[in-house]
Amino acid sequence: MIFLGLLLLAATAAFTGLAVADNISGGPHDNITILGHQIANMSSLDVFLSGIALALVFCLGLALATGGGARMHRRAAALGAARAEARRAIADRDALQERLNDSPGTGSESTDPAPVRRSHRRRQLFGH
Numbered sequence: 001m002i003f004l005g006l007l008l009l010a011a012t013a014a015f016t017g018l019a020v021a022d023n024i025s026g027g028p029h030d031n032i033t034i035l036g037h038q039i040a041n042m043s044s045l046d047v048f049l050s051g052i053a054l055a056l057v058f059c060l061g062l063a064l065a066t067g068g069g070a071r072m073h074r075r076a077a078a079l080g081a082a083r084a085e086a087r088r089a090i091a092d093r094d095a096l097q098e099r100l101n102d103s104p105g106t107g108s109e110s111t112d113p114a115p116v117r118r119s120h121r122r123r124q125l126f127g128h
Contacts, residue, residue, distance in 0.1 A: 001068030008061025012054050 018034050030047060032039045042050065 001064050002072070003068075005061045005063070005065030005068060008057060009065065012058040012061065016051075016054055 015034075019032065022033050022035070023030060030043075031041050032047075040046075
């Protein structure tokens with residue numbers, strides 16, 4: 001949504017800039033040209049209403065860009081909170097395991113080897 005909003009912002013700004021730069025002279029009926037091509041023959045009211053339409057498209061692009069940015073921020077905050085909760089849960093689990101290993105009656109000498117942490121990534125085989 002951010003990309004679409006920025007695309008709408010840029011397109012309306014470029015179109016408005018080109019339309020204003022190519023059509024400085026005014027009159028009761030204007031021939032609207034952009035880059036040497038005649039687009040339309042418009043009256044002053046038509047020009048005003050097309051300006052309002054361009055402003056609405058610009059505002060739509062702005063709303064899309066800001067809404068996408070806010071959504072991205074909320075998702076990043078939720079992901080950070082979930083990661084912090086996972087770290088706390090792992091620390092609690094490790095502390096409980098440590099207390100169970102150190103309690104009398106279970107024997108502190110354990111024959112189980114230390115757990116091996118495996119990477120979630122596969123090994124890269126070059127040429128495949």
